[in-house]
Amino acid sequence: MAELFHRKLERSAIGFVLAIIAAASVGGIVEIAPLFTIDDTVEEAPDMRVYTPLELAGRNIYVREGCYACHSQMIRTLQDEVERYGPYSLAVESKYDRPMLWGSKRTGPDVARVGGKYSDSWHVAHLMNPREVVPESNMPSYAFLARTTLRTGDLSEHLAAQRALGVPYTPEMVENAARDAFGQAFPDGSEAAGVVERYGAATNVSAFDGQSGKLTEMDALVAYLQVLGRLTDAAHKGSAVAENTPDTAN
Amino acid sequence: MIRQLTGSERQLAAIMLGLVAVVGVAMAAAGRNDTMGVHGLIVMLFAGALMYPLFSAIGAPEPTEDREASYYDDPIKVGIVLSMIWAVFGMFMGVWVAAQLAWPGLAFDGAWSTFGRLRPTHTSGVIFGFGGNALIATAFHVVQRTSRARLAGQISPWFVLFGYNLFCVLAVSGYLMGVTQSKEYAEAEWYADLWLVVVWVTFFVLYLRTIARRKEPHIYVANWYFMAFIVVVAILHIVNNLALPISWGSAKSYTVWPGVQDAMVQWWYGHNAVAFFLTAGFLGMLYYYLPVRAQRPIFSYRLSILSFWGITFFYMWAGSHHLHYTALPHWVQTLGMTFSVMLLVPSWASAGNALLTLNGAWHRVRDDATLRFMTAAAIFYGLSTFEGSFLAIRPVNALSHYTDWTVGHVHAGALGWVALITFGSLYTLVPSLWKRERMYSATLVEVHFWLAIAGTLIYVFAMWNSGVIQGLMWRTYTGDGALAYSFVDSLVAMYPYYIARTIGGLLFLIGAIIGCYNMWMTVRAVPETVSRQGDLPVAATVPGE
Numbered sequence: 170m171a172e173l174f175h176r177k178l179e180r181s182a183i184g185f186v187l188a189i190i191a192a193a194s195v196g197g198i199v200e201i202a203p204l205f206t207i208d209d210t211v212e213e214a215p216d217m218r219v220y221t222p223l224e225l226a227g228r229n230i231y232v233r234e235g236c237y238a239c240h241s242q243m244i245r246t247l248q249d250e251v252e253r254y255g256p257y258s259l260a261v262e263s264k265y266d267r268p269m270l271w272g273s274k275r276t277g278p279d280v281a282r283v284g285g286k287y288s289d290s291w292h293v294a295h296l297m298n299p300r301e302v303v304p305e306s307n308m309p310s311y312a313f314l315a316r317t318t319l320r321t322g323d324l325s326e327h328l329a330a331q332r333a334l335g336v337p338y339t340p341e342m343v344e345n346a347a348r349d350a351f352g353q354a355f356p357d358g359s360e361a362a363g364v365v366e367r368y369g370a371a372t373n374v375s376a377f378d379g380q381s382g383k384l385t386e387m388d389a390l391v392a393y394l395q396v397l398g399r400l401t402d403a404a405h406k407g408s409a410v411a412e413n414t415p416d417t418a419n
Numbered sequence: 420m421i422r423q424l425t426g427s428e429r430q431l432a433a434i435m436l437g438l439v440a441v442v443g444v445a446m447a448a449a450g451r452n453d454t455m456g457v458h459g460l461i462v463m464l465f466a467g468a469l470m471y472p473l474f475s476a477i478g479a480p481e482p483t484e485d486r487e488a489s490y491y492d493d494p495i496k497v498g499i500v501l502s503m504i505w506a507v508f509g510m511f512m513g514v515w516v517a518a519q520l521a522w523p524g525l526a527f528d529g530a531w532s533t534f535g536r537l538r539p540t541h542t543s544g545v546i547f548g549f550g551g552n553a554l555i556a557t558a559f560h561v562v563q564r565t566s567r568a569r570l571a572g573q574i575s576p577w578f579v580l581f582g583y584n585l586f587c588v589l590a591v592s593g594y595l596m597g598v599t600q601s602k603e604y605a606e607a608e609w610y611a612d613l614w615l616v617v618v619w620v621t622f623f624v625l626y627l628r629t630i631a632r633r634k635e636p637h638i639y640v641a642n643w644y645f646m647a648f649i650v651v652v653a654i655l656h657i658v659n660n661l662a663l664p665i666s667w668g669s670a671k672s673y674t675v676w677p678g679v680q681d682a683m684v685q686w687w688y689g690h691n692a693v694a695f696f697l698t699a700g701f702l703g704m705l706y707y708y709l710p711v712r713a714q715r716p717i718f719s720y721r722l723s724i725l726s727f728w729g730i731t732f733f734y735m736w737a738g739s740h741h742l743h744y745t746a747l748p749h750w751v752q753t754l755g756m757t758f759s760v761m762l763l764v765p766s767w768a769s770a771g772n773a774l775l776t777l778n779g780a781w782h783r784v785r786d787d788a789t790l791r792f793m794t795a796a797a798i799f800y801g802l803s804t805f806e807g808s809f810l811a812i813r814p815v816n817a818l819s820h821y822t823d824w825t826v827g828h829v830h831a832g833a834l835g836w837v838a839l840i841t842f843g844s845l846y847t848l849v850p851s852l853w854k855r856e857r858m859y860s861a862t863l864v865e866v867h868f869w870l871a872i873a874g875t876l877i878y879v880f881a882m883w884n885s886g887v888i889q890g891l892m893w894r895t896y897t898g899d900g901a902l903a904y905s906f907v908d909s910l911v912a913m914y915p916y917y918i919a920r921t922i923g924g925l926l927f928l929i930g931a932i933i934g935c936y937n938m939w940m941t942v943r944a945v946p947e948t949v950s951r952q953g954d955l956p957v958a959a960t961v962p963g964e
Contacts (some may be wrong), residue, residue, distance in 0.1 A: 175724050179637045182630040186650055189731055193651045193695075196735030196758065197658075197687050200751050204680050210748055211679060229671065233597040235535030235606075241821055245744035249894040252902055260746035263678035268602050271682050271745060275821040276520065278906040300523070305911050307523040309533040326665040330673050334663060412744070 212261040214403040219265055219336055220396065221368050222324045222346040223353040227393025229327070230314070230386050231270065239308070241272030242281040242397065251411040255282040256404040265336050265400075277308055282398035289377050292391045314386040315378055321347040342367055354388040355381070371399075420493045421476035423486065428573050429477050435578065436473065439585075440466035446610065449668040454596045455610070458589055458670070465585050486573075490563045490956055492852055494576040498556030499845060499852070501584055502549055503935045506838075509544025510928040516541050517924050521917035531595045539594045539606045545833065546604065546696065548587045553841045554700040555580055555622070558645045560848060561707045562626060565642060566633030567957045575625045582618035586611055598670045602685055604692050605659050609672040612660040619656070623649050634957040640723045644703035647731055651695040659688035679746055687738040694734035697832065701840050702730075705773055705800075708844040709793045713783060718775035722768045729765025733758050740811035743820060752813065759811030763804060770801035788864040792843030795872060799835025803828060818890040823916070827882025834875040834927055842867065842934060849938050856948045859940035863933055870930035877923030885916035 178184055204210050220228060231237075244250050246257045258281050263269050272279075287295075294301055297315065299308040324346035332338040342349070345363060352360030356374045365372050373395050378387040398404070421429060440463050447459025516537050519525050526532040563570060570576050590607035593599060599606040607615070626649055630638060662672035676684045710717055717723060739747060739755030774797055777784060784794050806828050810819050819825060846864055850857055858864055892909040896902060 172721065172724070176637070179643075182627050182638060182646075185638060185643065186627065186646055189647050189650050190654070192728060192732040193647070193654070193735050195732065196737075200736065200739060200754060201680070201683055201687060204683055204748070204751070207748070232601040233599060234530070234533060235538060235594070235599060235601060237601050237603070238535055238538045243745050245817070245820075247744055247817055247894075249896075249902060253893070253906070258746050260679040263682075263746070266678050267673040267676070267681065268600060268685070269678050269681040270601065271742070273603060273741065273821070274823075274825065276910075279821075303907060305907050307520050307910065307914075307917075309519070309523060309526055309535070310528075311533070312528075313530050323665060323669065323671075326669070327671070327673075330663050330665040334673055334675060334677070 210260060211264055212259050212403060214259075214261040214401040217261060217264070217401040217403070218369055218371070219338060219342075220400070221349060221353055221364060221372060221392070222321075222328060222342075223319075223350040223389050223392045224396050225327060225331070225393075226319060226321070226324060226350060226386075227389035227391070230390045231393060232268070234311070237270045237272045239272075239274060239276035241275050241279045242269075243271035244279055244281050246412050248411045248413050250279070254279045255398065257411055259404050261403055262398070262401060265331075267331070267334065277306075280394065280397055284395045284397040284399040289375055289391055289395065290379060292394055293378050293387060296387065296390065311387075311390075314390055315380070317386045319350065319384045319386050319389050321350050321384065324350055339367070350389070351384055353392060354378075354384050420497075421473055422479050423482055423491075423493060424573055425481050429473065432473055432574055432577070433470070433477070435574070436466045436470050440470075450670065451668075453669050454593070454598050455668060455670040457596060458593065458598070458610070461588060461592060462585070465581075465588065469581060487569055488955065489569070490954070491559070491570040491573075491576060494570075494580050495556045495559050495848075496852055498552050498559065498580050499849065499938075501580070502552035502556060502841075502845070503931070503938065505544055505548025505552055505587070506931045507928070507935060509541055509546075509549050510924070510931055512537055512541035512544055514921060514924045514928050517917065517921040521914060521921055530597060536594050536597065536599075539599060540591045542604060543587065543590050543594070543606065545838075546692075547590065548584075550697065550701075550837055550841070551583060551587065552580075553845065554645075554648065554696075554704075555583060557704050557707075557844055557848065558626065558648075558700070560852070561639075561641045561645065561703060562629050563956065564954075565639035565707065566630055566635060568629060568632040568634055569956050570625065571628035571632055572625050575621055579618055579622045579625060582614070582621070586615045586618060589614070593670070600660075600662070600672070600674065602659065602674070602688075604689055605656070605685070608670050609660070609662050609664050610670070612656065612662075616653070616657060619649070619653050623653065639707075640717065640720075640727070641703045641706040643727050644699045644706065647727075648695050648700035648703065651691065651699070651731075651735075655688045655691050655695065659684055682742055682745070682747060683739060683751065686741040687735070690738035690741060691734055693832070694730065694737075697837050698734075699730065701837055702769060704840050704844045705769075705793065705797065708840075708847045709773055709790075709797070710776055712787070712790045712793065712843070712847050713777055713780040715776050715778070715780050718772050718778070722772040726765040726768035726772065729762070729768065733762045733765060737762060737811065740816065743813050743816040756811050756813055760808050763808040766804035766808075767801060770797050770804070773797035773800075788861065788868040789843055789846040789858075791868055792839050792846065792871075795868075796836050796840035796843060799831060799839065799875070803832040803836060806831065818894070819886060822886040822889040823882045823913070824886025824890065827879045827886055830882065831875070831879045834871070834878065838927070838931075839871060839875075842871065842931075845934075845938070849941055850945070851954070853942050854947050855941055855945040857941075857945065859937050859945055863937040867930040867933045867937070870926050870933070874923045874925070874927030874930065877926065878920050879923075881916040881919035881923060885913050885920075888912055888916075 244254045244257045296311040298310050299306040325343050328338045328343040328346045348360050349364045352364040353374050361374050377391040443459045443462030447456050450456040519534050589611040598608050661675045664672040736758035739751045740759045743752050783790050889909050892904045
């Protein structure tokens with residue numbers, strides 16, 4: 170009977186294609202659509218802040234260089250991961266992340282909570298030549314970041330696009346994006362106050378790459394690395410306990 | 420090739436190339452301060468390079484014979500050549516990035532040669548360049564032969580083939596310049612993605628129109644798989660790549676999917692790229708070239724139906740197994756795991772169907788390396804689908820995820836299944852398309868086979884070892900409850916395996932280069948002897964039709 174039906178289906182190209190679309194659509198619809206409607210998919214985090222323009226530019230460098238191929242940003246709910254990297258990652262922590270950078274491979278360690286773990290100068294030295302700091306490392310050198318001027322002319326367009334997609338940047342933030350990028354990297358400059366005013370007192374204003382006078386891609390990337398895991402405290406407040414690693418659980 | 424086209428078709432082709440060049444000019448102008456401008460130049464060069472052969476033959480005599488009385492094989496031949504060029508490029512990049520992990524100094528002092536930028540040139544080069552061109556070429560071949568009808572277009576097959584390669588060139592050159600969405604296996608930026616949609620819709624229409632011309636009442640199994648490949652890849656590609664460019668003159672865009680939803684969409688795409696690009700399409704090859712080469716009919720029609728619909732339905736649920744123990748809601752992880760385990764049934768039904776087809780032809784498997792390529796591919800398909808279901812089980816995934824085990828699993832599939840079935844199919848196809856009696860050297864096919872098998876096994880065993888060791892080191896505790904190893908300890912333990920993996924990849928690359936040489940010499944040195952008799956479509960003008 171089923172075979173007879175299939176013999177009929179095989180005679181119609183259009184019918185066959187429609188059947189393929191029908192069969193292939195179910196799984197995706199069932200698994201994806203509810204993620205937008207079930208409220209507790211993404212936790213509440215009233216203290217969540219947005220990336221500053223400099224951090225966003227740094228994130229785009231991380232995206233451009235394909236860092237996700239070796240570094241995850243997703244601490245799983247396993248005991249050993251929580252002990253190694255810190256509280257496990259919550260969905261809300263990446264709610265402004267386009268794309269998400271959870272990654273799929275750890276040739277290097279997870280960086281979801283690397284913010285604040287090392288000094289700015291450690292990051293710069295490490296990115297200049299990883300083996301200077303970690304002799305066993307197989308990470309490439311990113312010395313070119315320190316000699317490349319950060320492109321700031323289109324930062325307003327970046328923020329405007331993010332705003333159009335629902336990230337809560339204000340019109341002032343969009344308008345002042347380039348200025349705020351400079352302000353965050355030059356603590357003694359006149360533009361530093363504006364960044365803190367717009368993005369909050371907790372904003373990390375620092376001469377990230379240690380060079381004065383020039384805003385480089387190194388500044389941006391280090392600013393981004395230093396904010397990883399620090400957009401909200403939600404993960405540190407949670408009372409949830411990590412799961413035991415499966416083979417040790419009993 | 421141009422001589423097969425009529426005068427008006429040549430004009431149409433020239434107009435289309437002109438339009439593409441105009442798009443290139445527009446991109447170069449709009450993106451003059453951006454990497455997009457470089458891509459505009461590449462688009463112009465690409466169109467210009469194709470205009471050269473077109474215009475040098477534009478005044479040639481028009482075809483006089485009835486084209487409907489023969490199959491349209493020119494685009495297939497070019498597709499095979501492009502596929503092998505991409506194979507060598509993509510595998511070379513793979514060996515290079517593998518070597519970089521063992522010897523990080525193997526890079527130039529520039530952004531373009533860092534691991535992060537080179538790695539997607541390897542993945543896109545082999546998956547889309549090598550695999551994609553092989554799929555397009557074999558799809559064009561299989562649909563004509565099983566429908567006994569010529570392709571339903573004179574220019575559209577060329578448009579599909581070259582348009583697709585333009586996409587590949589834009590993707591790979593973009594990664595070197597830092598143009599990437601950093602969405603794994605969907606790295607190409609928005610304008611390349613849009614272009615691929617145009618190309619893919621043309622491919623779909625061409626395929627359906629050719630099937631509609633078939634002189635057989637039933638659509639053969641191989642075509643089911645090619646249709647699923649074309650249709651579902653279109654859906655996946657469009658949904659996953661929905662993005663907002665920051666301006667018309669910028670290569671940068673932001674995906675519409677945020678955070679956790681992006682993770683789910685990405686791996687729904689990622690896993691089904693494996694399912695419908697790397698499985699369905701290549702099963703289409705298997706269902707045609709394996710029985711042809713073995714000279715045996717497919718073992719079971721019912722198993723074909725079961726496995727086809729099982730794969731089409733189940734795979735789409737499985738993507739969330741890439742996100743076990745993450746911030747993705749638990750219910751989605753559980754669904755993904757459940758369907759991944761169930762997937763073993765249709766997967767093994769396919770593999771079993773292929774192997775049982777060889778009953779009565781095992782002596783051919785022993786004597787004919789080409790058929791052995793396809794047999795080994797079916798075995799690796801069975802092994803890696805088993806491994807895939809196994810790795811999708813949550814507690815197993817706790818160990819394997821983020822480690823080289825995943826990389827080993829992917830390569831068991833990509834080298835052992837996808838590449839072997841492709842080489843087997845191409846070694847069958849090349850002599851028949853160029854009307855040669857046989858490949859130039861059966862010995863070289865044999866050498867290629869053993870290099871490929873040795874390379875795959877070395878690679879996969881190295882990655883199994885490194886992955887399991889890595890996973891265990893990360894979770895090992897000392898007696899007093901502290902983590903026993905730092906991350907760097909686990910990295911140091913990886914180096915021997917990274918070297919072994921590079922050697923495995925190198926063997927596989929050498930095999931592919933030998934394959935290229937053998938195909939080249941087949942076309943050049945083996946006399947054209949095989950007559951066309953029998954290999955003809957049922958012409959549209961047959962009396963009584």
